[in-house]
Amino acid sequence: MKGFVLLSVIVSVFPAVHMTLIFVYGTLKKDQPNYLLMRNPDNGQAEFVAHARTVERYPLVIATKNNIPFLLNVPETGQRIQGEIYSVDKKMLDFLDEFEECPELYQRTTVQLEVQDGPKSGSIIKAFMYSTTTYEPEWLQKPTYESYNASGDHGLRYVP
Numbered sequence: 001m002k003g004f005v006l007l008s009v010i011v012s013v014f015p016a017v018h019m020t021l022i023f024v025y026g027t028l029k030k031d032q033p034n035y036l037l038m039r040n041p042d043n044g045q046a047e048f049v050a051h052a053r054t055v056e057r058y059p060l061v062i063a064t065k066n067n068i069p070f071l072l073n074v075p076e077t078g079q080r081i082q083g084e085i086y087s088v089d090k091k092m093l094d095f096l097d098e099f100e101e102c103p104e105l106y107q108r109t110t111v112q113l114e115v116q117d118g119p120k121s122g123s124i125i126k127a128f129m130y131s132t133t134t135y136e137p138e139w140l141q142k143p144t145y146e147s148y149n150a151s152g153d154h155g156l157r158y159v160p
């Protein structure tokens with residue numbers, strides 16, 4: 001019983017121990033087509049942490065007939081990418097892995113981020129993101145974006 005009480009206290013004081021940081025740069029961002037999936041409690045918990053941009057430059061392109069955003073795992077080309085950091089529980093992480101067809105379509109890799117607001121503003125932190133190393137060579141010739149917007153001037157409407 002004592003052990004249980006102690007454990008409960010530890011879990012309530014450190015609720016973040018079971019959480020994972022995820023950087024989203026595409027359709028999962030606020031106001032983008034798949035954001036509501038992260039807000040649905042049936043999928044798990046996701047808490048907004050901060051806006052951030054990648055420390056490295058990457059090509060963020062829109063590809064396939066469904067106009068899907070992909071951050072290509074090719075550092076030092078493209079731009080520093082704008083996105084949002086969320087703290088997610090295991091249930092949401094599992095949900096997102098499945099939704100993003102990880103590891104077939106995207107691979108969950110780690111990325112270094114510069115935090116842009118909130119208490120950790122200015123610091124460099126690491127998080128997971130869904131990027132891809134399995135792209136068609138011609139994707140490297142596509143226009144790149146610093147900040148993805150499904151309804152941007154590019155006119156490439158995302159097909160869910």
Ligand code: PCA
Nearest residue numbers: 024025026027028029130
């Ligand atoms: N969903 C993930 C990867 C690209 C996408 O559309 C995201 O928003 O980060």
